[in-house]
Amino acid sequence: xxxxxxxxxxxxxxxxxxxxxxxxxxxxxxxxxxxxxxxxxxxxxxxxxxxxxxxxxxxxxxxxxxxxxxxxxxxxxxxxxxxxxxxxxxxxxxxxxxxxxxxxxxxxxxxxxxxxxxxxxxxxxxxxxxxxxxxxxxxxxxxxxxxxxxxxxxxxxxxxxxxxxxxxxxxxxxxxxxxxxxxxxxxxxxxxxxxxxxxxxxxxxxxxxxxxxxxxxxxxxxxxxxxxxxxxxxxxxxxxxxxxxxxxxxxxxxxxxxxxxxxxxxxxxxxxxxxxxxxxxxxxxxxxxxxxxxxxxxxxxxxxxxxxxxxxxxxxxxxxxxxxxxxxxxxxxxxxxxxxxxxxxxxxxxxxxxxxxxxxxxxxxxxxxxxxxxxxxxxxxxxxxxxxxxxxxxxxxxxxxxxxxxxxxxxxxxxxxxxxxxxxxxxxxxxxxxxxxxxxxxxxxx
Amino acid sequence: xxxxxxxxxxxxxxxxxxxxxxxxxxxxxxxxxxxxxxxxxxxxxxxxxxxxxxxxxxxxxxxxxxxxxxxxxxxxxxxxxxxxxxxxxxxxxxxxxxxxxxxxxxxxxxxxxxxxxxxxxxxxxxxxxxxxxxxxxxxxxxxxxxxxxxxxxxxxxxxxxxxxxxxxxxxxxxxxxxxxxxxxxxxxxxxxxxxxxxxxxxxxxxxxxxxxxxxxxxxxxxxxxxxxxxxxxxxxxxxxxxxxxxxxxxxxxxxxxxxxxxxxxxxxxxxxxxxxxxxxxxxxxxxxxxxx
Numbered sequence: 001x002x003x004x005x006x007x008x009x010x011x012x013x014x015x016x017x018x019x020x021x022x023x024x025x026x027x028x029x030x031x032x033x034x035x036x037x038x039x040x041x042x043x044x045x046x047x048x049x050x051x052x053x054x055x056x057x058x059x060x061x062x063x064x065x066x067x068x069x070x071x072x073x074x075x076x077x078x079x080x081x082x083x084x085x086x087x088x089x090x091x092x093x094x095x096x097x098x099x100x101x102x103x104x105x106x107x108x109x110x111x112x113x114x115x116x117x118x119x120x121x122x123x124x125x126x127x128x129x130x131x132x133x134x135x136x137x138x139x140x141x142x143x144x145x146x147x148x149x150x151x152x153x154x155x156x157x158x159x160x161x162x163x164x165x166x167x168x169x170x171x172x173x174x175x176x177x178x179x180x181x182x183x184x185x186x187x188x189x190x191x192x193x194x195x196x197x198x199x200x201x202x203x204x205x206x207x208x209x210x211x212x213x214x215x216x217x218x219x220x221x222x223x224x225x226x227x228x229x230x231x232x233x234x235x236x237x238x239x240x241x242x243x244x245x246x247x248x249x250x251x252x253x254x255x256x257x258x259x260x261x262x263x264x265x266x267x268x269x270x271x272x273x274x275x276x277x278x279x280x281x282x283x284x285x286x287x288x289x290x291x292x293x294x295x296x297x298x299x300x301x302x303x304x305x306x307x308x309x310x311x312x313x314x315x316x317x318x319x320x321x322x323x324x325x326x327x328x329x330x331x332x333x334x335x336x337x338x339x340x341x342x343x344x345x346x347x348x349x350x351x352x353x354x355x356x357x358x359x360x361x362x363x364x365x366x367x368x369x370x371x372x373x374x375x376x377x378x379x380x381x382x383x384x385x386x387x388x389x390x391x392x393x394x395x396x397x398x399x400x401x402x403x404x405x406x407x408x409x410x411x412x413x414x415x416x417x418x419x420x421x422x423x424x425x426x427x428x429x430x431x432x433x434x435x436x437x438x439x440x441x442x443x444x445x446x
Numbered sequence: 447x448x449x450x451x452x453x454x455x456x457x458x459x460x461x462x463x464x465x466x467x468x469x470x471x472x473x474x475x476x477x478x479x480x481x482x483x484x485x486x487x488x489x490x491x492x493x494x495x496x497x498x499x500x501x502x503x504x505x506x507x508x509x510x511x512x513x514x515x516x517x518x519x520x521x522x523x524x525x526x527x528x529x530x531x532x533x534x535x536x537x538x539x540x541x542x543x544x545x546x547x548x549x550x551x552x553x554x555x556x557x558x559x560x561x562x563x564x565x566x567x568x569x570x571x572x573x574x575x576x577x578x579x580x581x582x583x584x585x586x587x588x589x590x591x592x593x594x595x596x597x598x599x600x601x602x603x604x605x606x607x608x609x610x611x612x613x614x615x616x617x618x619x620x621x622x623x624x625x626x627x628x629x630x631x632x633x634x635x636x637x638x639x640x641x642x643x644x645x646x647x648x649x650x651x652x653x654x655x656x657x658x659x660x661x662x663x664x665x666x667x668x669x670x671x672x673x674x675x676x677x678x679x680x681x682x683x684x685x686x687x688x689x690x691x692x693x694x695x696x697x698x699x700x701x702x703x704x705x706x707x708x709x710x711x712x713x714x715x716x717x718x719x720x721x722x723x724x725x726x727x728x729x730x731x732x733x734x735x736x737x738x
Contacts, residue, residue, distance in 0.1 A: 038645050041735035045641065045728040051470035099464055099578040101734040107465040116577060123494075123573050127501040139493035140579050 019111070020192050020223045021074035021097065026106035028092055028247075029059060030066040055105040066092045067247045069106070072240075074192070079224035081255050083262045084244035090227040093244070094118060094194045097225060112191025115141060120181030126170035130161050130180055133169050137184045151187045158213070159183035160206070179206060186213055193217065195226035260394075274418050276323055277313035306341040307411040309403055310380070314419075325390050327423040328433045333365075334384040337403055337412070345373035346411075348383045349402035353416075354395060362392060368407035389435040394423035469727060480726060483580035490579060491586030498587065499594060513598040516554060521547035524667050535668045540697055544610045548696075549666040551599040552628065552689050555592060557657050559632030562588035563725075564643040564650060571644065574733055581729050582722075585637065592629055615699035621692050627711040628688040634717035641728035645735060665690060670702070684710040 031037035040060060047053035059065070067089040074080055082090040095101050097108060098116045123140045124133050134155055138148045156165055159180040161172075169177055186193075193214075218224060226238065241258030243251040251261055314322040317330040325331045335348055347368035354362045365385050367373060374383075400415040469476045503509050525543040528535050538545040566588045567574070574581070607614065643649035663679045664686060671677040680686055687706035694701050701707065 038735055041645060041731045042642075044731045044734075048468045048727050048731065049470065049724060051468045053466065053468035055466045096464065099462065100575070100730070102464055102466060102730050104466050107463055109461065109463045111461045113460075114578070118576050123497070123570075123577075125497055125501045127504050128497060132497065132500065136493050136497040139490045140573065140577055142490075142579065144489055145493075 018076045019073055020076050021111070021225070022109040023073070023093075023097070024071050024106050024108070026067065026070050026093075026096060026103040026108060027057075027065060028067040028089070028096065028101070029056075029063045029104050030092075031060075031063045033062050036062050057105060065247045067096075067244075070242075070244075070249050071106075072242060072249075072252065074223050074225065076191075076223055077218060077221045078240065079218060079226065079238040080240045080242060081238035081258070082225065082227045082242050082244060083258060087246075088244040089247040090244055091118075091196055094196055094225060094227065097192070098194055110192060113142060113188070114192045114194065115185060115188045115190030117182075117185050117193060117195040120178060120185060124169055124177065124181065127168055129168055130156075130159075130165040130172070133180070134184055137181070138188065141185065141188045143188055155180075155183045155187050158187065158209075175203065175206075182210060186210070186217070190222060192223045192225065195224060276321065276419075277311045278417055279311045280309040280412075280414050305405075305409075305411045307337055307339040307343055307346070307403055307405075309401065309412045309414055310336040310338050312336075312399075312401060312414075312417065315384075324420050324422050325392070327392060327394050327421050328389055328435065329424075331387045331390045332384045333387070333399075334382055335401055335403070336380065336382045338380050339376055339378050342375075342377045343405050343411070344375050345406045346376050346381070346383070347373045347404050347407065348385065349404060350385060351400045351402075352392065353398045353400070355398060356395060359398075362397065366407070368404065373406065389433065390421065391432040391434075392421045393430070393433055394421050396420045476723075480582075480722065483726075484582050484586075487580035487583035487586055490583040491590060494583060494587035495590040495594075498591065510598050513595050514602050517547045517550035517599065517602060520550045520667075536671075538669050539694075540612050541610045544606045544612060545669075545693075546667055547606055548603055548693065549689065551596075551603055552625075552692055553661060553664060553666045553685075555596050555599070555625070556628050556632045556685060556689070558595060559589070559592045559629045560636045560657070561653060562592060563633060563636035563640045564653065567640040567644050568650070571736055574729070575736060581726060585633070585722075585725070588636075589629065589633065596625070612697060614697060617695045617699035618697075621695040624688060624692040624695055624707070624711075627714045628685070628692060630718045631684060631688060631710065631714035634714060634721045637718070637721035637725045640725055641732045644732045660685070681706070684713055686710075688714070 031040055040063070044053065070089075070093060072080065082093065084090055092101075094116065095118075096103055097110065098114050098118070099108075099110075123136050125136070128136070134152065135145070135148055138151070138155075139145070143151075156162070159176070159182070161176060161180055164172065164176065169180070172180070195214075214224070224238070238255040241251075241253060241255040242249060243258045243262055245265075251258055312333070312335050314325050315332040315334055316322050316326075322331070333350055335350075337346075339346070345368070347366065349368070350363070350365040351361060352363040353359045367383070367385070374381075396418065397420065398416045398418050400413070401417070402413040403411040405411055469479075506512065521543050524535075524546045528542055535542065540548075563585050566584045570584055573579075606612070639649055639653065643653070660683070663676075663683050665671075665680060666689070670686065670690060671680055687703045687710045690703060691701060691707040
């Protein structure tokens, strides 16, 4: 286990009354076989009923640790984000905090009402009207009739249900039902709110309304534990992040650092970081290239085309080799190639993709489209594209490069070179880096 | 929402600790928790009851008719059978059609209170797996349904008593007490089976079989036999004294088996407490297994 700089539960940093949640060394075992799992369930029940059950550190056959030795604390009004791939134990952790399942080792201490934003509209009956369902749902979430009545108007207004409130829920659109579920859950005034990837409810306008409401709750002292695959979302709300991997707490720190680390590991950039200058594999005469090319390569699209890629690297403004480009800084992408014949319109295409966002194309540069082609004789050349400011935000990217004659004839190509962009300051809201500066001057004419 | 939280109750928020240690080790704490949750679940139980009943009846054209039908059909069937001497049934204290229908209504109430908890827990699986609400609420709401259904059946019973002009004594006022014991017995069995039934489908299937066999050894369609091996089985059936006593309290007022009644009542009430404990302690483990 890594030594985590989380506040140890035994030495509370702030006044103890401000702590709402203490998770100390909890673990949970799960079983992969259904039959076996149910049998273990019976065993556990038996142990519980006879008073024999206690912390259990050994796995039974076919079991694995869904969570192992997790500790953290949560203060009043603090938000903590859980990140990790599917199956890393995030939801299990939330379920243990809400008291649904009991830990196998360790303990969880919670003060106040815990509301799970895990199951929206739990207990909704499609036959009943929105009004009736609000009462049932909020009651399940732990409110008294009096409390529900006090909040009823707000819930209806928030869900934007209006006159449909007295229609059966089965006549609602899925968005309406989800809004109603969310409105109910969020108006329970919990002390600790557990959010499990439910914010993708309704349209964009409703989502931002939800976010506003969450921010309000946070300011009023509600603590959050939230799970998100959406990097942005988690950054907006959380001060602290926990990175879970296969049930282990691998890192803990500021949300920003955790997200960076998660993102890097998710796309395994760290492990397979490309060394620059990157030398393209030398192609043998007989074999086709190892790396298939997306472009419908012509039959003779190997080195017989007359030119091939040799290497690629990045340079900064001073002409120094750069391993990972810096967002906002000047950058040159330099590609060396070797021509075995004269080429009339040598051109370079560079495409940069972001794997974290569905591998979408972030940047496409083409000298041919810029009407910049070069007539060269046989020999070695370095083509470079100079960017006064690198517009890419800090993240992990892949780069594809195409050497062409004109804008169609592919001479050589190579795809998916991994590299990452770093940032001087921690900025990655928005879509791209915009060069800018700030000024202020007295406005005498106002 | 105004600034600050609009809490209705000013008392400090409750603190809870979850740990792997068996809760049986702190019986005092466990007892307090059970009592607190029972009280806390009243309102939710009411909400669930209202929800379930209204959605049930809104989806039904014939509505409460379905509460009458089974005892009526059974009563008519057995009456025809007995009158045509297909079925040889001994003398009953009250006219046979009334006897069968009344007994059938009571038996139905018993089976509802037994099957209810199992079905309610299975139906609430998705809710149970996601929200930590007092689990007692499901059972209380189920008891409410049993009560509601019995209230409807009571109309039938009253109609029967009037039609056949069955005399009643003041002891009819005590009948509800015995009825509560009968429901307690059913709920005790149901609660015990509910956690298991959520894990294994076999329980629900087996239950249907068990109940039809159980009906055979319960004096519902025949009066209590006095001799023979079959009489032994009927005598040792804990439902027998409870059901017979309710019937006797409501009609003649002369109790034929008071000792057995108290023994069965004790079993019902102690059993109910024990099953509640089992249900409460077992549910987290069930929830863990149903949605891993």
